[in-house]
Amino acid sequence: MNYNKSTLLAYSLADSTVPVNGNISFSNSQITGCSIRFSAGASQITLANPGLYQVLFDADSVTGTGTVTAQLYKNGTAVQGAVSSDTLAAGDTGNLDFNTIINVERNCCCGSETTLAVLNTGVEATYNNTSIIIIKLA
Numbered sequence: 001m002n003y004n005k006s007t008l009l010a011y012s013l014a015d016s017t018v019p020v021n022g023n024i025s026f027s028n029s030q031i032t033g034c035s036i037r038f039s040a041g042a043s044q045i046t047l048a049n050p051g052l053y054q055v056l057f058d059a060d061s062v063t064g065t066g067t068v069t070a071q072l073y074k075n076g077t078a079v080q081g082a083v084s085s086d087t088l089a090a091g092d093t094g095n096l097d098f099n100t101i102i103n104v105e106r107n108c109c110c111g112s113e114t115t116l117a118v119l120n121t122g123v124e125a126t127y128n129n130t131s132i133i134i135i136k137l138a
Contacts, residue, residue: 006033008045011131018120018127024059024070026132035136045134047114050106052137055082057118058097060129064088069122070096075115085122101137 010026018024023043031038036053037046047053055072062068065088072082079100086094104114118132 004033006035006049006136007031008036008038008134009131010038010040010045011129012127013129015126015128016130017124019124020120020122022120024118024120024127024130026130033136036134043117045116045132047102047104047116047134047136048112049136050104050112053102053104054099054133054135054137055102055116056097056099056133057082057084058095058131059127060095062086062088062094062096062125062127063092064123064125065090066123068094068096068125069120070098071119071121072098072100073117073119074102078121083121 008031010029012027025043029038029040035049067087069085072079082098082100084096084098088094106112
């Protein structure tokens with residue numbers, strides 16, 4: 001039997017303007033395994049099985065005027081430490097990234113699915129060359 005680690009690479013190369021508190025979407029994806037579910041063009045990612053997941057987010061080219069912030073949410077709640085901000089003047093380009101571990105606990109009654117999303121919680125911003133990588137570690 002071959003083991004295939006569950007991974008997700010979701011990314012967008014084109015400009016995407018995201019309003020304040022709007023979800024950052026990813027237009028392309030590559031998935032292995034069965035513990036992570038995602039549909040290209042979507043903004044929500046489902047972790048379908050209990051375990052530890054590493055989440056890496058990067059936005060190489062972000063523009064906006066003011067403080068641009070990307071924040072990871074787990075089941076609708078901000079994940080502490082999984083946030084990145086950059087204060088930009090008009091015409092500036094910034095970079096946002098974070099790296100965190102998400103624990104999905106087994107729930108005997110209601111299933112174990114966990115939903116993740118990255119929200120633009122700062123000023124309205126245009127994101128380009130944006131990616132999220134998720135690897136099920138254990």
